[in-house]
Amino acid sequence: MNTQAWLTKTRIVSLASDSEARQGKALIQLTFKDELSMTSPIYHLLSPLTLMDLHVGNDDVTPDKDYKHVFKRLRNSLLRKKGILIKDVWLTPSIIKAHFRDAGKAADHIRAIFNPDDKQDVTLAYGMLQDIWTLPWEPGSDTRAGF
Known part of the structure; x- marks a missing residue:
């Protein structure tokens, strides 16, 4: 001390x-x-x-x-076409959207949380991350490799 x-x-x-x-x-x-x-x-x-x-x-x-800034930064990374690499797996917007569709999320909801116009919106950031962490552990109907 x-x-x-x-x-x-x-x-x-x-x-x-x-x-x-x-x-x-x-x-x-x-x-x-x-x-x-x-x-x-x-x-x-x-x-x-x-x-x-x-x-x-x-x-x-x-x-x-401040967690709000961390959440916004993570969401903004997920919005990029390139996506982010997590444990040797590329997580791109198209992959996330496919998981959301498979989990039954409405097309309007998916479009709204992927809206790139407001990158400072904490509610959008939190909503997207919540949608991700509440996805089912087992994929549903999509059988593509890597899904």
């Missing part, structure tokens, strides 16, 4: 940013100094999180971006 934490009996464990450009840069400078050490008391809590970046700042301070 650093000297200031010892004096105040408080410890800062995470710094957050709302993704404003200057704040984001400061967040990176303060929290991406080192990889979290295996001897850290929080290592056993964070290391199982496979998508967690284990960079930390002084005294193992971790960064936290």
Whole structure:
């Protein structure tokens, strides 16, 4: 524990940013100094999180971006024709739309959540991600390879 934490009996464990450009840069400078050490008391809590970046700042301070911006960024990545790569599988808009159709989503609903006109719409971002994480585990009628 650093000297200031010892004096105040408080410890800062995470710094957050709302993704404003200057704040984001400061967040990176303060929290991406080192990889979290295996001897850290929080290592056993964070290391199982496979998508967690284990960079930390002084005294193992971790960064936290405003989730709304993270959701919007993910949705915007999913809107790109190229899609995103997840565990060696390309997830493209056409594949996602096929899964939605197979799960019984209405064509109007699919068209609305894939509307590229408002990339800042948190509700659209959350709605698309919710539709993805509520898809059935087993594909239905589509038998194409990779579906």
